[in-house]
Amino acid sequence: MRIILHIGLPHCGAARLQAVLDDKRGQLLQKGVLFAGGAGRKNHTRLYMAVSDPGHVDPLRFARGFAATAAQERLRRVVTQDLQAEVARHAPEVVLLSAHQLATLPNRSELERLKALLGTVSDDITILAHVDEQARVLLRHYAQAVQEGRTASLDQELALTDAADWRAAALKDWARISPALQDFPELQGVPHWLDYARLVARWEEVFGAGKVVLRPYAPDRFQSGEIIDELRGMLGIEGNIGKADPAPPAPLPSAATLARWRALNGVFVKLLGTGRVIPRPLWKTLLGEVAIPGEPIPAARLSAFSKRFEKDNRALVKAHPALTEASLKRDRARGTWAEADPGQGFRATQYAAAFLPRIDDATRKAKKAQAGAGVKKASDAEGLTPTAEKILSDRAKENFFHLRGGRFAPHNRLGRVNEEDPAEAFAELPARDLPEGSSGKVIVGCMKNEAPYILEWIAYHRQIGVDNFLIYTNDCTDGTHELLDRLQELGIVQHRYNNDWKGNSPQQHALNKSLKEPVIRNAEWVIHIDVDEFINIRVGNGTLADFLDRVPDATNVAMTWRLFGHNGIERFEDRLVIEQFDSAAPKYCPKPHTTWGFKTMTRNMGAYAKLSCHRPNKLDPAMKPKMKWVNGSGQEMTETYHEKGWRSDLKTIGYDMLQLNHYALRSAESFLVKRQRGRALHVDRSIGLNYWVRMDWGGNKDVTIQRNIPRLRAEMARLMADAQVKRLHEAGVEWHKAKAAELHAMPEFQELYAQAIGTDLTELERVAFALALDMES
Numbered sequence: 001m002r003i004i005l006h007i008g009l010p011h012c013g014a015a016r017l018q019a020v021l022d023d024k025r026g027q028l029l030q031k032g033v034l035f036a037g038g039a040g041r042k043n044h045t046r047l048y049m050a051v052s053d054p055g056h057v058d059p060l061r062f063a064r065g066f067a068a069t070a071a072q073e074r075l076r077r078v079v080t081q082d083l084q085a086e087v088a089r090h091a092p093e094v095v096l097l098s099a100h101q102l103a104t105l106p107n108r109s110e111l112e113r114l115k116a117l118l119g120t121v122s123d124d125i126t127i128l129a130h131v132d133e134q135a136r137v138l139l140r141h142y143a144q145a146v147q148e149g150r151t152a153s154l155d156q157e158l159a160l161t162d163a164a165d166w167r168a169a170a171l172k173d174w175a176r177i178s179p180a181l182q183d184f185p186e187l188q189g190v191p192h193w194l195d196y197a198r199l200v201a202r203w204e205e206v207f208g209a210g211k212v213v214l215r216p217y218a219p220d221r222f223q224s225g226e227i228i229d230e231l232r233g234m235l236g237i238e239g240n241i242g243k244a245d246p247a248p249p250a251p252l253p254s255a256a257t258l259a260r261w262r263a264l265n266g267v268f269v270k271l272l273g274t275g276r277v278i279p280r281p282l283w284k285t286l287l288g289e290v291a292i293p294g295e296p297i298p299a300a301r302l303s304a305f306s307k308r309f310e311k312d313n314r315a316l317v318k319a320h321p322a323l324t325e326a327s328l329k330r331d332r333a334r335g336t337w338a339e340a341d342p343g344q345g346f347r348a349t350q351y352a353a354a355f356l357p358r359i360d361d362a363t364r365k366a367k368k369a370q371a372g373a374g375v376k377k378a379s380d381a382e383g384l385t386p387t388a389e390k391i392l393s394d395r396a397k398e399n400f401f402h403l404r405g406g407r408f409a410p411h412n413r414l415g416r417v418n419e420e421d422p423a424e425a426f427a428e429l430p431a432r433d434l435p436e437g438s439s440g441k442v443i444v445g446c447m448k449n450e451a452p453y454i455l456e457w458i459a460y461h462r463q464i465g466v467d468n469f470l471i472y473t474n475d476c477t478d479g480t481h482e483l484l485d486r487l488q489e490l491g492i493v494q495h496r497y498n499n500d501w502k503g504n505s506p507q508q509h510a511l512n513k514s515l516k517e518p519v520i521r522n523a524e525w526v527i528h529i530d531v532d533e534f535i536n537i538r539v540g541n542g543t544l545a546d547f548l549d550r551v552p553d554a555t556n557v558a559m560t561w562r563l564f565g566h567n568g569i570e571r572f573e574d575r576l577v578i579e580q581f582d583s584a585a586p587k588y589c590p591k592p593h594t595t596w597g598f599k600t601m602t603r604n605m606g607a608y609a610k611l612s613c614h615r616p617n618k619l620d621p622a623m624k625p626k627m628k629w630v631n632g633s634g635q636e637m638t639e640t641y642h643e644k645g646w647r648s649d650l651k652t653i654g655y656d657m658l659q660l661n662h663y664a665l666r667s668a669e670s671f672l673v674k675r676q677r678g679r680a681l682h683v684d685r686s687i688g689l690n691y692w693v694r695m696d697w698g699g700n701k702d703v704t705i706q707r708n709i710p711r712l713r714a715e716m717a718r719l720m721a722d723a724q725v726k727r728l729h730e731a732g733v734e735w736h737k738a739k740a741a742e743l744h745a746m747p748e749f750q751e752l753y754a755q756a757i758g759t760d761l762t763e764l765e766r767v768a769f770a771l772a773l774d775m776e777s
Contacts, residue, residue, distance in 0.1 A: 001093060002124040004235065005114075007203075008100030009193060011140035012130040012217035018042040018098050020227055020244045027241040032093035038082025044099040050076040051114040053107055058186050059148075060101065062179045065406045074398045080117055081395065087121045094235065095121065103129060103193045104186060106174055111206040127203050128234055130217040131316075133328050134194045134309050135302040141191050143252050143296075147287060148280075149182040151266045153339055154302075157190050161308045167195040181272050182265075197312035214320040216327035223249045233322070254294030255340035261287045262339075263348035271352070271359065277366040278359055281651065286355050292343055303333035387758070388765040396772035400765060403591075407650075410763045412700045414587040415633070415656050417538055419702040426542040428711040429463050440467030441544055442523040444514045444611070446498070446507045447471060449478040449677050450531045451732025453666075455725070456576055457531045458492065459715035460708060464537060465544035466527070469493040470519050472510035474501055478735040483728040490722060494519055511611045523604045528611060533599065534578060534661045535559060536705040544601075547634075547658050556616070556629040557601040558637060559660040560648045561594075562587070565696035570757060572669040572740050574733045576712070578705050581663050585697030586763055587655055592770040594694055596648040599660055614646035632658040661705055664695040668757050669740040672749050676739070690773045692756045693766060 008014050021028070021035045022042045028035055039047040049061050054069045066072045087095060097118075105111060118125055131137075142154055163169035170190035177184060193199050200212045215234060221227065224246045232238065253261070264287060268278055278286075299306070313328040384392065384400060392400070403409050434440045443466050447454070458469060471493050473480055484495035494517070501509035511528065514520050525544075529535070540546025548554070563585040573580070589595040600615040602608065607623035608616035619627070619642060629637040633654030641652070648654075665671045671692060720726040743749040761769060 001087070001091075001095065001122050002126065003095045003097065003118055003122050004126050004128055005102070005118065006096065006098035006128045006130075006234075007102035009103045009129050009131055009137065009217075010100045010191070011137050011144070012100075012132050013219070013222040014098065014100035014130070015043065016222050016227065016247060017130075017230075019247075020231065021096065021098065023244070024231070024241050028096075028235075028237075029090060029092070031235075031237045031239065031241065033096055033235055033237065034086060034090050034092035034094070035096045035098075036083060036086055038086055039079055039097060040099070042098075043101075044097050045101060046075065046079050047097060047114075047117075048099045048101040048105075050079045051110050051117060052105060053110055056107070056175075057177055057179065057184075058101075059179075059184045062184075065402060067179075071402060074402065076117065078395055078398055080120055083117075084121055096235065101186075103199065104191070106171055106192060108202065108206060111203060115206055125207055125211065127207055127212045128215065129199070129212065130215050131196055131323075131328065132217040133299070133306060133313075133330050134196070135299040135306040135330060138191065138194060138302065138305065139252065139297055139299055143258060145187050146258050146261045146265065147253070147284065148187055149265050149268070149283065150187055151262060151269060152188060153262060154297075154337060158302070158305055158337065160190060161304050166308065167192045167198045170195070181269055183269075194309070195312075196309070196316055200316070213322070214316060215322040216324065218327075219249055223247050252296035254292060255297045256294045256343045257291045258297070259340045259342040260290045260292070260346055260348070263342065263346070264290060264351060267348045267352040275363075276359055277363040279362055279366065282358065282362050286351075286358070290346070290351055294340075294343075297337065297340075298331070298334060300331040300334035301337040303330065304336070306330035384765060385760075385762060387760050388762070388769075391759065392765065392769055393772050396765075396769045399768035399771050403764060403768060408591045408767070410586045410589040410591075410767060412586040412588065414653070417656055417704065419700070419704050422703055423707050425710045426463075426707045428714060429465060429541070429543055431462070432465075432467065434467060437522055438524060439519045439522045441465060441525045441527065442468045442470060442519055443527045443529060444470045444511065444520060445472070445528065445530055446510050447473045447476070447480055447484075447531055448506075449476050449480055449673070451476075451479045451483055451729065452572075452574060452736050453531050453577060454480065454483055454487075454732075455716050455719055455729055456578070456712065457534070458487070459719055460534055460578070460712050462492075463708060463711045463715050464535060464542060468519050468523070470496065470514055470517055472496050472498040472506075472514070474498040474506045474510075478739070479728050479732040483725065483732060486722070486724050486728060487719075490725070492719070507613060511613070515611060520604075525601055526604050526611065526616075527599070527601045528613065529559075529599050529660065532577075532663045532666070533561075534663070534705060535601075536562075536659050536661045537657065538659075538704055539657045542708060550657065551630050551634045553628050554630045554634075555603045555605065555607065555627050556641075557658070558598040558615075558629060558631050558641065558648060558652070559601060559658060560596055560598040560632055560653060560655065561662040562655065562659045562702065563595060563695055563697045564661060564663050564702075565698040566665045566668050566671065566757075567698060569666075570668040572667050572673075572736055574730075576709065577663050577666060578661065578712070579709060581666065582701055582703050582706070583698035584661075584700050584702045586700050588653075589697075589763075589767070590650055590653075591767050592694060592774065593647055595697075596653060597646060598648055617643075619643050632656065632660075661702075662695075665692065668753060669743075670736070671756060672743045672753055673736055673739050675752065676743055676749065688752060689755050689759070690770075693759060693761075693773060694770050696756070696759065697763075697766070699763060 019042060025035050045060055049066050052058060054072055057067045061067050066075050138157060160166055160169045170192035173189055174185040203212050221230060225244050227244050317323045317325060317328060443461060471484055473484060484493060487493045488495045498506055498510045503509055520526060537543060537547050539550060564581045565583060567581045567583045569580055585595055598614060602616050607620055609618035624642060627642045629641045631637055631652050631654035633656040635654050637652045
């Protein structure tokens, strides 16, 4: 087995390459190539942070909590263990690792540490780097660095063009680090790695002669479907691995914008020195507000810098077959560089003064959060509980101590809704008269063996304003088919059998078919949720119309999950789900990734060609300007969600007006039955302890949905007034009780049951355990 270690270079297409590698992970594995996941999903920054010199704290280690030597040592152990486990699991012919930050490592000791880590799985290591002409790369580096806080102009690099040893001169100030003032050499210093000849020599001194391979970076090729050919070339593989859609390159900021940003950065750094706090998102936002259009800095103005490397570049072209003269050819000289006029009489101090109220507000919030972080639950502050000490793996324990006190530690200090006190009941909602030809607000769902829960779910959603239901079922044995058939006879739902599903997912097969149904084609809004998910609306009379009236321009609503655990209820009972389970995950819970998953309510306007589990997909480019995605607080989400994404993040989370209550487990016995029948979306994945740990959240009481219980009971009574509906519901209840008893008698399921109810963890322990199970499963 051999390792291909892709070290970038920075600003030479690594991010685009990694995105395609992530997308093609499965196809590559079939070809014997493992794109490792333990070191990072796409960019393997964990590998980079694990091997950097302990005393050299870079921006990533500082931001992610690995600045301390002990924390970095724990990270190194975990990355090593994860890599070994992945290799053992998949037995690949090639392991591919990619982190463009690796090229920036300044010290031989770091490369030796990296070689030792990789050597635990293979000694056959090839170093691969993509390169472009130095002036072009420098301009891309400069633009990003200035956007992230750089204060020095390009004069810093141009002053070194006559240095006898360019790399040594570039590294002169790399030991100066002051995180509080944004003073990191990776950000403020000269990029030493632009000396490609010395870069190759250094890496080959450690990994062996001829072990470094340079390939050309061509922006047009990387941003088109031709990137698949580049992957084949760098990996030495043949055959089909699918296609890659073109990705438009991000334009460089104008020269005037960079001049403005650099000046404003200088003022911001002075403000940091006074004790103010400017979080990265705010810093970036403020810079964006002063950007102006114009031409970017042309590489032709940096010809003196380009000439510094021409001789070495010619030698590299001869030594590396993939390179051609054009690969490193400089742009024809056109004048010399001088910083652009920022335009319009721009004065950084005036803009900073205007921004000061927002900076001071951010400072107050940051200091309040720091003070609040000191008030932790005793278990989190003092260490692991006895249960966690017993059941958590070493990796999970490492996760716990790393997450503690950091930005990913869960808490319930989010939003403005009082969730613990019962409120006045919502009024009943009569069925509305739909316009001719309209099926109104429609839920499309998939079910398998859900008979005891159907009536509550349908009655609830009818009472918040859902007009129609299209339900697909497959292979049910508990009476689900029969109950839905009767509800169809009564005009309550439309039921479709999905026993002939094809592919890996009965759910996706059903959703594909649903788009041909008149009830979906004529819908105002299309909502895909499951029977364990309830739309909890907290404004007005608690109806969909009340929420939508507050977001009249919304085209899509990301309804973020709030996970409700088993609440200590072990036995399955025929009682309302929304009444039994009122203990939930904290609202602030960015990890594990499933906690903030969402389902989407989509205005039916022909914008998307496909309906998937969490969201619509395949956006018509002509409709993109019309898209407006909002979260559960009615706030507009970032444009990235227009075409991808199925979970909320730190920027987009919001629950104030709407949340999706997700009762994935219900009682412990209900979980056993669910475990036995499998999952609708991925029938090849078992639902074991991993699923329980991810979903059994509690400790945060939320009874806001219970305002719906009176009107829910009234609607259920109307449905069960039909004798056949009542009989089928009761038969389904008895089937589930019998199935639970049957599973208790099976050692495999009884062991899982005992494990599940014995997994009593704090919130932070649950996060740590879930993240570890991701890698260990």
